[in-house]
Amino acid sequence: MNIPFVDLKAQYKSIKSEIDAAIQNVINETAFIGGKYVKQFEVEFAELYGVKHVVSCANGTDSLYIIMKMLNIGQGDEVITVANSWISSSETIGQTEATPIFVDIDPIYYSMNIDLFEKSITDKTKAVILVHLQGQACDLDRIEQICKDKNIYLIEDCAQSHFSEYNGRRAGTVGIAGSFSFYPGKNLGAYGDAGCIITNDEELANKCRMFATHGALTKHQHQIEGINSRMDGLQAAILTAKLPHILEWTASRIEKAKWYESTLKEIPQIVLPNIRPNSKHTFH
Numbered sequence: 001m002n003i004p005f006v007d008l009k010a011q012y013k014s015i016k017s018e019i020d021a022a023i024q025n026v027i028n029e030t031a032f033i034g035g036k037y038v039k040q041f042e043v044e045f046a047e048l049y050g051v052k053h054v055v056s057c058a059n060g061t062d063s064l065y066i067i068m069k070m071l072n073i074g075q076g077d078e079v080i081t082v083a084n085s086w087i088s089s090s091e092t093i094g095q096t097e098a099t100p101i102f103v104d105i106d107p108i109y110y111s112m113n114i115d116l117f118e119k120s121i122t123d124k125t126k127a128v129i130l131v132h133l134q135g136q137a138c139d140l141d142r143i144e145q146i147c148k149d150k151n152i153y154l155i156e157d158c159a160q161s162h163f164s165e166y167n168g169r170r171a172g173t174v175g176i177a178g179s180f181s182f183y184p185g186k187n188l189g190a191y192g193d194a195g196c197i198i199t200n201d202e203e204l205a206n207k208c209r210m211f212a213t214h215g216a217l218t219k220h221q222h223q224i225e226g227i228n229s230r231m232d233g234l235q236a237a238i239l240t241a242k243l244p245h246i247l248e249w250t251a252s253r254i255e256k257a258k259w260y261e262s263t264l265k266e267i268p269q270i271v272l273p274n275i276r277p278n279s280k281h282t283f284h
C-alpha cells in the first residue's frame with residue numbers, strides 16, 4: 001500500500017462544500033486579483049493570529065524577499081540564517097544582494113545554535129532569518145534579547161510553523177516581521193502558491209504592500225520600483241474557508257504526533273523529535 005507523504009484530499013473531503021462554495025463565489029464575482037476575498041483573508045488571519053497587519057503576497061519565498069527589501073537590506077549587509085531549511089531562507093538573502101551567513105544548529109532541537117549566532121554577529125549584520133523548522137519554535141526570548149541588544153532585525157520564517165508558540169507567544173509575532181507560506185502541503189495550505197507577511201509595524205506593512213504591488217498602493221500611482229507578488233482571490237477564499245478549522249486541525253496534529261511518539265519510542269534505531277520546553281510544536 002502506498003501511503004502519501006501528505007494526503008491533501010482527505011482534508012478537502014472534510015470541508016468540500018465550504019471550499020466549493022468559496023471557489024464558486026470568486027468565479028461568480030470574477031474577484032480573481034485583489035478585491036474583497038484577499039482583503040477578507042488578511043483581516044481574518046490577522047485577527048486569528050493576533051497581529052495588527054497581514055500583507056498577502058504570491059508565496060512564502062517572496063514574503064521573505066519583500067520583508068528584507070523593505071528593511072533596506074542589500075549589498076554589503078550580512079544576514080544570518082541556518083542551512084537546514086528550505087532553500088528560500090538563504091536564496092532570498094542572495095536575491096537582495098546581501099551575504100548569507102550560515103550558523104550551525106543545535107543537535108537536540110535542530111534549530112539555530114544561539115551561542116554560535118551571537119558569535120557570528122559582525123558590524124555588517126543587518127538581520128537574522130530565524131527558521132521555526134518543522135513546527136518547532138526557536139527560543140524566541142533569548143534571540144529577541146540578542147537582536148535588541150545588537151540592533152539586528154529579527155525576521156521569522158514561519159513557513160513550517162503556523163500557530164507554533166514559544167513561551168506563550170506565537171511564532172512570527174516576536175520579530176519585526178513573520179513570513180508565511182501557504183504552499184498546499186504547509187499546515188495551512190492553499191490550492192496553489194500563496195504567502196503573507198505579518199507585522200505589528202504599520203510603516204513596514206505599508207511598504208511591503210506597496211513593493212508587492214508594483215510599488216503602487218493606488219493604481220497607476222507608482223511610488224517605488226516594486227514587484228508583482230499578489231495572492232490570487234481563489235487562494236484567499238480557499239484559505240479563508242479553512243481558517244475556522246485550522247486551530248482544531250493543529251490540535252489534532254499534535255495529538256497524532258503524541259501517538260507516533262508513544263508508539264515509536266521503544267525502537268532504538270529511531271530518533272524522535274525533542275520538543276523544546278515551554279513551546280508548542282505544530283509538527284509540519
Ligand SMILES: *Cc1c(COP(=O)(O)O)cnc(C)c1O
Nearest residue numbers: 059060061086088159160181183
Ligand atoms: C515552504 C518554505 C518556504 C517557501 O515557501 P513557498 O511558498 O514555497 O515559496 C520558505 N521557508 C521555509 C522554511 C519553507 O518550508
